[in-house]
Amino acid sequence: xxxxxxxxxxxxxxxxxxxxxxxxxxxxxxxxxxxxxxxxxxxxxxxxxxxxxxxxxxxxxxxxxxxxxxxxxxxxxxxxxxxxxxxxxxxxxxxxxxxxxxxxxxxxxxxxxxxxxxxxxxxxxxxxxxxxxxxxxxxxxxxxxxxxxxxxxxxxxxxxxxxxxxxxxxxxxxxxxxxxxxxxxxxxxxxxxxxxxxxxxxxxxxxxxxxxxxxxxxxxxxxxxxxx
Amino acid sequence: xxxxxxxxxxxxxxxxxxxxxxxxxxxxxxxxxxxxxxxxxxxxxxxxxxxxxxxxxxxxxxxxxxxxxxxxxxxxxxxxxxxxxxxxxxxxxxxxxxxxxxxxxxxxxxxxxxxxxxxxxxxxxxxxxxxxxxxxxxxxxxxxxxxxxxxxxxxxxxxxxxxxxxxxxxxxxxxxxxxxxxxxxxxxxxxxxxxxxxxxxxxxxxxxxxxxxxxxxxxxxxxxxxxxxxxxxxxxxxxxxxxxxxxxxxxxxxxxxxxxxxxxxxxxxxxxxxxxxxxxxxxxxxxxxxxxxxxxxxxxxxxxxxxxxxxxxxxxxxxxxxxxxxxxxxxxxxxxxxxxxxxxxxxxxxxxxxxxxxxxxxxxxxxxxxxxxxxxxxxxxxxxxxxxxxxxxxxxxxxxxxxxxxxxx
Numbered sequence: 001x002x003x004x005x006x007x008x009x010x011x012x013x014x015x016x017x018x019x020x021x022x023x024x025x026x027x028x029x030x031x032x033x034x035x036x037x038x039x040x041x042x043x044x045x046x047x048x049x050x051x052x053x054x055x056x057x058x059x060x061x062x063x064x065x066x067x068x069x070x071x072x073x074x075x076x077x078x079x080x081x082x083x084x085x086x087x088x089x090x091x092x093x094x095x096x097x098x099x100x101x102x103x104x105x106x107x108x109x110x111x112x113x114x115x116x117x118x119x120x121x122x123x124x125x126x127x128x129x130x131x132x133x134x135x136x137x138x139x140x141x142x143x144x145x146x147x148x149x150x151x152x153x154x155x156x157x158x159x160x161x162x163x164x165x166x167x168x169x170x171x172x173x174x175x176x177x178x179x180x181x182x183x184x185x186x187x188x189x190x191x192x193x194x195x196x197x198x199x200x201x202x203x204x205x206x207x208x209x210x211x212x213x214x215x216x217x218x219x220x221x222x223x224x225x226x227x228x
Numbered sequence: 229x230x231x232x233x234x235x236x237x238x239x240x241x242x243x244x245x246x247x248x249x250x251x252x253x254x255x256x257x258x259x260x261x262x263x264x265x266x267x268x269x270x271x272x273x274x275x276x277x278x279x280x281x282x283x284x285x286x287x288x289x290x291x292x293x294x295x296x297x298x299x300x301x302x303x304x305x306x307x308x309x310x311x312x313x314x315x316x317x318x319x320x321x322x323x324x325x326x327x328x329x330x331x332x333x334x335x336x337x338x339x340x341x342x343x344x345x346x347x348x349x350x351x352x353x354x355x356x357x358x359x360x361x362x363x364x365x366x367x368x369x370x371x372x373x374x375x376x377x378x379x380x381x382x383x384x385x386x387x388x389x390x391x392x393x394x395x396x397x398x399x400x401x402x403x404x405x406x407x408x409x410x411x412x413x414x415x416x417x418x419x420x421x422x423x424x425x426x427x428x429x430x431x432x433x434x435x436x437x438x439x440x441x442x443x444x445x446x447x448x449x450x451x452x453x454x455x456x457x458x459x460x461x462x463x464x465x466x467x468x469x470x471x472x473x474x475x476x477x478x479x480x481x482x483x484x485x486x487x488x489x490x491x492x493x494x495x496x497x498x499x500x501x502x503x504x505x506x507x508x509x510x511x512x513x514x515x516x517x518x519x520x521x522x523x524x525x526x527x528x529x530x531x532x533x534x535x536x537x538x539x540x541x542x543x544x545x546x547x548x549x550x551x552x553x554x555x556x557x558x559x560x561x562x563x564x565x566x567x568x569x570x571x572x573x574x575x576x577x578x579x580x581x582x583x584x585x586x587x588x589x590x591x592x593x594x595x596x597x598x599x600x601x602x603x604x605x606x607x608x609x610x611x612x613x614x615x616x617x618x619x620x621x622x623x624x625x626x627x628x629x630x631x632x633x634x635x636x637x
Contacts, residue, residue, distance in 0.1 A: 079552070106548070
């Protein structure tokens, strides 16, 4: 069995009196594609933010890649994010005044040294070799999401997080993005954690967990889903 | 990459950048103008203040028997180390006399002096000296004496003698007498109103004190006294004494003059010197305060503009943090932006400030000023101070932005 990349014990996140994530024990083996499903407010994004080092838990333990995220300072978490994690957002979140290639280079800049050739190659891998110099406003939603994917993978992360990456895309673009992620995962061997509402998107993963009201209520492997 | 980020950020947000630039330019320009004219204002004000009277009095020293000074030493006053600071001086020779006019007799003081004296010293500029220059506030009804037998009489004495310009007064002294034509009546508000003023040479002859003077009043440009200036020179080390001697304190200028006048003792007229010092100090403090206020106002404007800019850019900052930017990297981008704007603002502020200083100098003092070299780095440093002070709060806000909160959704 593969080594665990994520291991949580009683992982909890409270916002004041509201418990966004109730004590959660979760184990994710390296290389797995885990889908997190649930209604709005079920704690999906909270879990993703905690695992990605964007937020801190209120209680419990959180090990990612063998590192205890609770022990990190703010700058330590920033270093963890740039070296270990790639994030794809639903809203893309590209810097509007930078071109596609510069948006990819931005992640390189914070990681180490920007390399334009490598950034171009990354965009070519996601099929945007002809859109290098376009700014986000000149790209379609699907193209923007592919720039976001190129940016997420440019530093060869061990963990790719997707927060409803297809939430704003039409069916054709969704299919294109999912196929792209599948290809990239096969090449890069990263672990994927994807939050989605979409059952079809969830079906691309190896395993799906269902959260409800901050609590893990169901867990299914791909085989089982297929049976359902 | 940093350059690309900065370049694109500038090009994409010209209005916000221009507002920050403008705030920095204003602060830097005002600081340049105020600091540029501060020295000039002090100098001009000191000159203006010289019209309030002499600030150094030279008298015969007690050690020399308290007799007289020699008028042949007078030109030496314009050859001393601080000669360019000495804007004027005038000698006096006093004698007790009985004045008679139209059958009336009154006792008073006959005072020999220079009214307007052109002094030519080989190798030095021509100096116009005399009482007219150092006491410009004297109100003269009639005119100033010009000939050897002309005199000007104090208003109180003239009243007692019932004499007006055009009349004649005879001065009787122990050793002789002299008839004077009165050409002016002087009102000073002081003891001078009890005296009769006549040319020095005439009074020396009347009193049979040729070549002698009783005292000399000197008007000199000086710097305000500070703690060091107030120290007793006798207790100073050699280095301290040199520093004291080479600073235009009223005491050091007095000492300088005393050295060339044989048998003299020169002392500051403190009520004049202190008032001038206090006024110049206050003036410098006001200029400094205005500069600080202008810089503070600019820093506030920069801060406000940056806060608005930060609010607008919070998704961008949150994104940078989400992809791994730490606090140093975020700071580098925003400080880099501010530094570039402040350097450009400093240069423009310097050019603008110079023009402003020129306009102020021309309007207020009717003269031009030379911009000192140190003003350029001062303008740049002012711009940097304004931008750094204005960036502190916005940058702290930027570093507190949480990606989870901003990128939600």
